[in-house]
Amino acid sequence: MAIPSFVDRVTLTVIAGNGGHGCSSVHREKFKPLGGPDGGNGGDGGSIILRVDPQVTTLVEYHRQSVRKAGNGEPGVGDHKNGSRGEDNVLGVPEGTIVTDAETGELLADLTGDNVEAVVSAGGRGGLGNAALASTSRKAPGFALLGEPGEERKIMLELKVVADVGLVGFPSAGKSSLIAAISRARPKIADYPFTTLVPNLGVVVAGDVTYTVADVPGLIEGASMGKGLGFDFLRHIERCQAIVHVVDCATFEPGRDPLTDLDIIEAELAAHGGLEDRPRMVALNKVDIPDAAQIAEMVRADVEARGYKTFVISTKSGEGLNGLTFAMADLVEQRRALLPPPAPKKIVIRPQAVAEKDPFTIKKMGDGEGGFVWRVRGEKPERWVRQTDFNNGEAVGYLADRLNRLGIEDKLLEIGARTGDAVAIGGGDDPVVFDFAPQVETGAELLSRRGEDQRFDQERPAVARRREKDAEYQEARGGMHRDAWRAVNAATDGYYDGGDFDGADDNGFEQDYAATGEPITDDHEDEGR
16 A cells, blocks of 8 residues: 555654663772672663654654654663663654644643654653662662663654645635745646645745745535545644635536535534634635636625625736735734744643642452452552562562651551551552561561661671681791790799700700790790890
8 A cells, every 4th residue: 555645643652761770789899898889870761752843744754654762771880880871762743743642632742833842752760779779777788779661652643734824615726726826835736626635835925924825625515524635634724823715716516606615614614613713814716717707706795795805816817816915914914913922942842740649549459259459559659669679688678668668558557458468569450469568677688677787787707717817827826925925034034135045054944934834936036035
């Protein structure tokens, strides 16, 4: 099937990048076996951003490729090195694009203005490393937080052409010819109905006023109910500041005349809704044909009687076009003067979430057969669960601390939860289920109390081994204690003067020293000195 060149409505799946995991690392350096935590944070995931691009006029690119992804954040590493942020995916869209959630119908953004942006899918936040989790009570965390997954959603992009004047009328009424005659636009023109299949835009300059004119594909009776092409393109009139009816005065179709055509088109605009306040003008076209000129003169008074400013024109000969373009310029100027001043330029447009009254809710749910479960919902507890590595006991203890500080344990006890009850935290069909155990001493093999680290209060095994080896060495060396040496010196009345023990005069000293029970070595010479 051929892909159309103009697409004004698409459904797009956007997947933001996941946040990188935090790193659990300890600084390692010679003579510093416990140098402290130095794990870096994970990088944030990239976001999906829609940006108004004046060079883009259609949504056909997203019709061809309906899934767009952003880059993931890099994980943190040791030595306090944070992971890099994931790359954003910036998608160019035409001005006038409306973004809605395809599942809920919620309006996410209305992109009008140059370079206006909207974040439609936010990247996941990166997890904190153990260096960022360290505190006075938890000096060396042995865990890090996991990165959060990026948002994934399905959105609807709908283009509504932004123009000052919208041209409406039956097929082959001369709308495309009128745009080609008053601007440099070159739409397709032919002598058969529904020649125009896409809206055409033209820029018109009348004196000091510059404005845009949109050619909306031909409307017929029943267009607001889906008949013909008008049902798909009526939305493009909603942003126009004024409406000009282009009426064919030379049609040969039975049952048609200028007044009837005008009434039918007005009925379709009323059925579409939202256009009652737009000023109207009527252009009676094709007066270069003699019969059409007579018909135009006959119905002009009736059209003006209905309150419409009327012009008799011919797109082929150029008759009346100058007056029509200046009249449209005056109408646009008057309409612009009534509009409120433009709001300050917004860099990013993102709907603000309504603050929750309570940070969490707890509901008792049962299946009728397998017992019941306490279901905990809330932005914070669900986010904390996603960040937790359940293979690490210390990380689970940290999660228990956070949930306790939030008041979940107290609330569960207050509403009747008992030890051993099932508690589920998280949304969707796959929550995390715990056995309720208030004030659990999680990680008892490592922590005496949640949040305190015994590794800094007890003697390290390496120090104990080194001291034991040093004592063995001193014992094997046989060195004399200083108190023993003083006893020997006192027994000889100061006889020993630091000489060798192997002389004749040393025999008496040796006998006296033997009374101390200590062996005599040559080292005593140095010690005595």
